Amino acid sequence: MASLSIRIDLSPEGRIGPGKIELLETIAREGSISAAGRAMDMSYRRAWDLVDEMARICGQPVVASQTGGKHGGGARLTAFGEELVARYRAIERSAEKAVRAQLRALETETRARRAG
Amino acid sequence: MASLSIRIDLSPEGRIGPGKIELLETIAREGSISAAGRAMDMSYRRAWDLVDEMARICGQPVVASQTGGKHGGGARLTAFGEELVARYRAIERSAEKAVRAQLRALETETRARRAG
Numbered sequence: 001m002a003s004l005s006i007r008i009d010l011s012p013e014g015r016i017g018p019g020k021i022e023l024l025e026t027i028a029r030e031g032s033i034s035a036a037g038r039a040m041d042m043s044y045r046r047a048w049d050l051v052d053e054m055a056r057i058c059g060q061p062v063v064a065s066q067t068g069g070k071h072g073g074g075a076r077l078t079a080f081g082e083e084l085v086a087r088y089r090a091i092e093r094s095a096e097k098a099v100r101a102q103l104r105a106l107e108t109e110t111r112a113r114r115a116g
Numbered sequence: 117m118a119s120l121s122i123r124i125d126l127s128p129e130g131r132i133g134p135g136k137i138e139l140l141e142t143i144a145r146e147g148s149i150s151a152a153g154r155a156m157d158m159s160y161r162r163a164w165d166l167v168d169e170m171a172r173i174c175g176q177p178v179v180a181s182q183t184g185g186k187h188g189g190g191a192r193l194t195a196f197g198e199e200l201v202a203r204y205r206a207i208e209r210s211a212e213k214a215v216r217a218q219l220r221a222l223e224t225e226t227r228a229r230r231a232g
Contacts, residue, residue, distance in 0.1 A: 002124060002125065002126050003124075003125045004122055004123070004124060004125070004207070004211065005122070005123045005125060005131075006120055006121070006122055006123075006211070007120070007121045007122075007123070008118060008119075008120060008219065008222070009118065009119045009120070009121060010118050010222075010223065010226060015121075058226050059226060059227075060226075080225075083225065084222075087218065087221070087222045087225075090218060091120070091215045091218045091219065091222070094214045094215045094218060095120065095122070095211040095214055095215050097214070098210045098211055098213070098214030098215075099207045099210045099211050099214075102203065102206060102207045102210060103124065103207065105203070106124070106126075106200075106203045106207070107126065109196075109199065109203075110126060110174050110175060110176075111175075
C-alpha cells in the first residue's frame with residue numbers, strides 16, 4: 001500500500017521527519033536516550049546527535065535529563081518536545097487524509113502498468 | 117517559513133521524494149540525463165542511478181533515451197514519468213493545503229519560544 005511520509009522544514013534551521021519524531025516517542029516510552037537508541041537499533045551517539053539537532057532546529061530543548069533516582073541518567077521530553085510530537089502527528093494525519101484518494105490512484109496506475 | 121516536504125512510499129519497492137521528482141522535471145526541461153545532472157550539480161552516474169531506481173520502484177521506465185538527431189543521446193520522460201511528476205505535485209499541493217494552518221501554528225510556537 002502506498003503511503004505518505006512527511007518532513008517539516010523549519011527553515012533555515014533544518015528538518016523534522018519521521019525518524020526524529022519516532023526517537024522522541026521512544027525516549028518518552030523508554031525513559032532514557034540510551035534505551036531509546038537500543039530500542040531503535042541506533043548508537044547512543046547517533047541518538048544524542050539527533051536530539052541535539054532537534055534542539056538547534058527548534059531553538060529550545062526537546063529532551064531533559066533526569067539525574068539521580070534509582071536508575072539515574074534518565075531522560076524525558078520537555079513540554080515543548082511533547083508538543084512537537086503531537087503537532088507532527090496531527091500534521092501527518094491531516095496530510096494523509098488529504099491525499100489518500102490520490103495515493104490510491106497512483107498505486108493503482110503503478111500496479112496496472114506493472115502487470116500490463 | 118515552515119514548509120512541508122513529502123515522500124511517497126510505494127512499499128516495498130521504495131520511496132519517491134522531492135529530489136527524484138525535481139530530477140525528472142529537469143530531465144524534461146534539459147532534454148538529457150547528463151544536462152539535468154549538471155543543472156542539479158549531480159554526477160551523471162548519480163542521476164542515472166536515481167532514474168534507474170525510480171524505474172524499479174514503479175516497475176516501468178520513467179525516462180526514455182532518444183538516439184540520433186543533431187545532439188543524439190538525449191532523453192525525455194515516458195508518459196508514465198510525466199504522469200508520476202504530475203501526481204506527485206498534485207499530492208504535494210493537497211498535503212500542503214491541508215496542513216498550512218497547523219504549520220503556521222508550529223512555526224509561531226517555535227519562534228515564540230526561541231524569542232522567550
